[in-house]
Amino acid sequence: MFRESQQREGFVPLYNIRTDLALEAKEIVQTHTAAEIPGVLSENLQEDGIAISRMQVQTEQAAQQLGKSVGRYLTLEAPGLRRKDARLQDRVSEVLARELLNFLELPSDLNQTVLVVGLGNWNVTPDSLGPKVIEDLLVTRHAVSGGQKILGEGFRSVCAISPGVLGTTGMETGEIISALVARVKPSLVIVIDALAARRLERLHTTIQVADSGISPGSGVGNNRLGINRQTVGVPVVAIGVPTVVDASTIASEAFDALAEYFKKDARGLALTNVLKDFDWERRRMLITQVLEPYAGGRLMVTPKETDAFIEDMAYVISGALNAALHPRVHSESSEKYLQ
Numbered sequence: 001m002f003r004e005s006q007q008r009e010g011f012v013p014l015y016n017i018r019t020d021l022a023l024e025a026k027e028i029v030q031t032h033t034a035a036e037i038p039g040v041l042s043e044n045l046q047e048d049g050i051a052i053s054r055m056q057v058q059t060e061q062a063a064q065q066l067g068k069s070v071g072r073y074l075t076l077e078a079p080g081l082r083r084k085d086a087r088l089q090d091r092v093s094e095v096l097a098r099e100l101l102n103f104l105e106l107p108s109d110l111n112q113t114v115l116v117v118g119l120g121n122w123n124v125t126p127d128s129l130g131p132k133v134i135e136d137l138l139v140t141r142h143a144v145s146g147g148q149k150i151l152g153e154g155f156r157s158v159c160a161i162s163p164g165v166l167g168t169t170g171m172e173t174g175e176i177i178s179a180l181v182a183r184v185k186p187s188l189v190i191v192i193d194a195l196a197a198r199r200l201e202r203l204h205t206t207i208q209v210a211d212s213g214i215s216p217g218s219g220v221g222n223n224r225l226g227i228n229r230q231t232v233g234v235p236v237v238a239i240g241v242p243t244v245v246d247a248s249t250i251a252s253e254a255f256d257a258l259a260e261y262f263k264k265d266a267r268g269l270a271l272t273n274v275l276k277d278f279d280w281e282r283r284r285m286l287i288t289q290v291l292e293p294y295a296g297g298r299l300m301v302t303p304k305e306t307d308a309f310i311e312d313m314a315y316v317i318s319g320a321l322n323a324a325l326h327p328r329v330h331s332e333s334s335e336k337y338l339q
Contacts, residue, residue, distance in 0.1 A: 018246045020195035022073040025066045051077040071212030081205045096320035110156040115186035118162040119193040126243040126302040130192040131162040136318035154328025174225030181232045189236045197242030204309035214238040241313045247299040248287045
């Protein structure tokens with residue numbers, strides 16, 4: 001559960017701060033280097049309360065520095081989603097659909113199948129995003145295969161699966177997907193999953209899309225067989241939403257907040273210097289001791305409203321995918337938004 005979407009085997013998370021978001025990895029590097037990262041191109045836009053970030057990691061050196069694979073990364077941030085704004089949900093879904101149309105490089109032949117995989121454990125709420133997206137996805141392969149026109153024009157061949165997790169199936173998710181790809185022969189695989197973030201404010205308000213695949217379990221230090229073009233044989237695009245934050249990261253942020261607080265008070269000057277001298281490795285050691293009862297210090301935190309947030313984000317992503325994959329749905333949803 002909670003995959004590090006683009007972190008490859010052998011990569012060490014930068015400064016040991018666990019995050020699945022390429023945008024956050026870039027922020028961490030720039031905070032510590034105070035400079036742009038060679039080999040990384042980025043573009044940031046604002047649109048109707050939605051922050052859009054497009055980033056491309058072009059070189060292996062930049063990939064090593066970020067702890068992310070070479071590839072393209074799209075991030076949408078909409079803090080207003082936390083307020084359960086239905087209109088904003090529809091708007092984010094519409095913007096995501098538009099961005100996906102530019103990102104996915106879909107074949108013009110609608111008879112070429114797209115396989116959508118909902119990763120995660122449906123019995124664990126913060127990890128159930130993938131299966132919930134699949135529930136609301138418009139699957140059509142059975143209706144358009146063999147030239148059938150049951151649905152009429154404008155629908156792509158789409159099939160989907162929620163394969164579960166290793167603990168319940170006894171099979172690696174990557175093995176299941178590879179077998180399906182060999183049988184179904186899709187032109188593209190889209191995987192949906194829950195992620196881990198560095199900052200609490202990004203939980204359930206951020207969507208990341210990446211074309212470099214996914215490594216199940218590495219977001220919580222439990223690496224599994226990667227799901228990418230090299231392992232399954234076709235392009236893989238990962239869509240994820242952060243639903244948890246590492247407790248150790250929160251504790252580290254508290255160190256910084258304390259240092260800033262005491263900086264304003266001359267009486268706390270000495271303590272401020274002490275806190276500043278605690279680099280991440282020393283902090284990690286102390287925090288790990290405190291969290292030791294929880295699986296060696298790996299404790300993931302999620303909001304108590306996570307069930308409602310998961311439902312909302314599943315609605316946003318499934319709507320965007322339906323519009324991006326099916327031209328008929330896209331045209332109808334665009335007309336609805338313009339009304």
